[in-house]
Amino acid sequence: MTALVVLVVVVAVALTTISAATLWWMMHAWGSPEAYESINAPRTDRPGLSFSLIMPCRDESERVMAETVRRLLAQDHPDFEVFISLGHDDEATIEAARRIAARDPRVHIAINHDEHKNKPRQLNSTLQECSGDVVGIIDAESLTAPGLLRHVDHTFRREGADVVQGAVHLMNLRSRWFSLRNCLEYRIWFRSRLHGHADNGFVPLGGNTVFIRRALLEEVGGWDGDCLAEDCEIGVRLSVLGKKTVCVYEPALVTQEETPDTVAAFVKQRTRWALGFMQVMAKGEWRKLPTRRQRVRALWLLSQQYTVAFAGLVLPLAVASAIIGGLPILAVLIAFAPLAPALMTIAFEIIVLHEFGRDLQVRIRALDYVWLVVSTPFYQLLLAAASLRAVGKYWSGNFSWEKTSHVGAHLEEVAA
Numbered sequence: 238m239t240a241l242v243v244l245v246v247v248v249a250v251a252l253t254t255i256s257a258a259t260l261w262w263m264m265h266a267w268g269s270p271e272a273y274e275s276i277n278a279p280r281t282d283r284p285g286l287s288f289s290l291i292m293p294c295r296d297e298s299e300r301v302m303a304e305t306v307r308r309l310l311a312q313d314h315p316d317f318e319v320f321i322s323l324g325h326d327d328e329a330t331i332e333a334a335r336r337i338a339a340r341d342p343r344v345h346i347a348i349n350h351d352e353h354k355n356k357p358r359q360l361n362s363t364l365q366e367c368s369g370d371v372v373g374i375i376d377a378e379s380l381t382a383p384g385l386l387r388h389v390d391h392t393f394r395r396e397g398a399d400v401v402q403g404a405v406h407l408m409n410l411r412s413r414w415f416s417l418r419n420c421l422e423y424r425i426w427f428r429s430r431l432h433g434h435a436d437n438g439f440v441p442l443g444g445n446t447v448f449i450r451r452a453l454l455e456e457v458g459g460w461d462g463d464c465l466a467e468d469c470e471i472g473v474r475l476s477v478l479g480k481k482t483v484c485v486y487e488p489a490l491v492t493q494e495e496t497p498d499t500v501a502a503f504v505k506q507r508t509r510w511a512l513g514f515m516q517v518m519a520k521g522e523w524r525k526l527p528t529r530r531q532r533v534r535a536l537w538l539l540s541q542q543y544t545v546a547f548a549g550l551v552l553p554l555a556v557a558s559a560i561i562g563g564l565p566i567l568a569v570l571i572a573f574a575p576l577a578p579a580l581m582t583i584a585f586e587i588i589v590l591h592e593f594g595r596d597l598q599v600r601i602r603a604l605d606y607v608w609l610v611v612s613t614p615f616y617q618l619l620l621a622a623a624s625l626r627a628v629g630k631y632w633s634g635n636f637s638w639e640k641t642s643h644v645g646a647h648l649e650e651v652a653a
């Protein structure tokens with residue numbers, strides 16, 4: 238009995254710490270009026286930089302790629318080029334890309350001939366063809382706002398930035414049972430959490446709508462061609478070098494994309510991210526961050542997907558053990574302690590969902606709020622499954638690239 242009491246108390250304290258810390262990071266942008274306003278994109282002036290936009294593609298539909306390119310070409314910035322980055326063995330996508338590129342001279346085709354295919358290798362080979370002052374990464378299914386490049390251009394020059402990270406939102410809230418939670422997760426990350434990390438000098442960059450000075454990319458040797466989380470990895474290296482990253486957010490300028498189209502696709506995507514984070518953690522560059530506080534926060538962030546999944550799985554077990562196991566009253570009360578930050582998190586997410594609908598002009602129904610709460614434990618199970626799968630792949634040495642397919646579900650949502 239004593240051993241069970243100790244186990245329940247230790248687990249409960251750990252879960253409470255994890256849940257409270259997660260909630261704290263989530264609420265960064267809402268912590269004060271200054272924080273809420275400071276992350277908005279600045280007003281624009283006359284552009285002064287040139288841009289090379291890389292759109293990495295593999296096994297993509299022509300419909301999805303064509304709409305992404307159309308949105309890019311609608312930018313009101315006067316100086317940019319678009320590269321559709323492809324693998325030499327992806328013949329169907331190459332043919333579709335050539336048809337798209339033939340419509341506008343600003344669109345170019347870049348072919349990667351590496352035997353081992355993945356996103357960072359395609360980015361590195363395309364980087365050699367770029368001529369712009371700034372290189373931007375735009376995923377194949379992304380819908381960009383017309384004024385994005387002007388705002389990014391101004392941010393680079395006004396802030397003296399080395400990197401500008403834009404915001405990405407998923408739009409198809411109701412395509413699958415997990416889509417609503419997935420959309421909200423992106424909202425909180427790009428609206429709040431990423432800005433908190435930038436303020437603390439450690440930024441795991443996103444892989445979409447991220448802009449880096451070309452000279453800096455060439456200086457650091459581009460992306461890690463073997464890392465499945467190349468965005469996070471290069472963010473770590475640039476943070477270690479003390480480079481300045483500015484995160485911008487404005488509802489009218491967010492890039493819109495879609496959630497994975499099946500549970501299997503979602504788990505594979507999260508497995509790839511988790512496996513990439515494990516690679517970044519093992520590589521150890523984060524240990525070179527100048528302060529202990531930065532290193533601790535980096536370790537927390539790189540391992541957080543596992544701790545959050547652990548919390549979601551173990552919390553019900555801890556509560557059940559306290560009730561069924563006939564433990565002392567004090568132990569039972571401690572076992573229920575993690576529920577407080579967990580319930581506060583759900584309440585906060587309900588508010589964020591309302592704000593998401595307001596800012597993105599998406600109608601949020603009463604049923605959506607109910608489903609947000611009901612789907613929480615099942616979403617945690619998916620995250621836990623992906624983390625466990627990543628651990629298995631890591632120890633077996635399987636670092637194959639499981640690409641997320643794009644079906645264009647967000648196109649219907651945005652049109653509606």
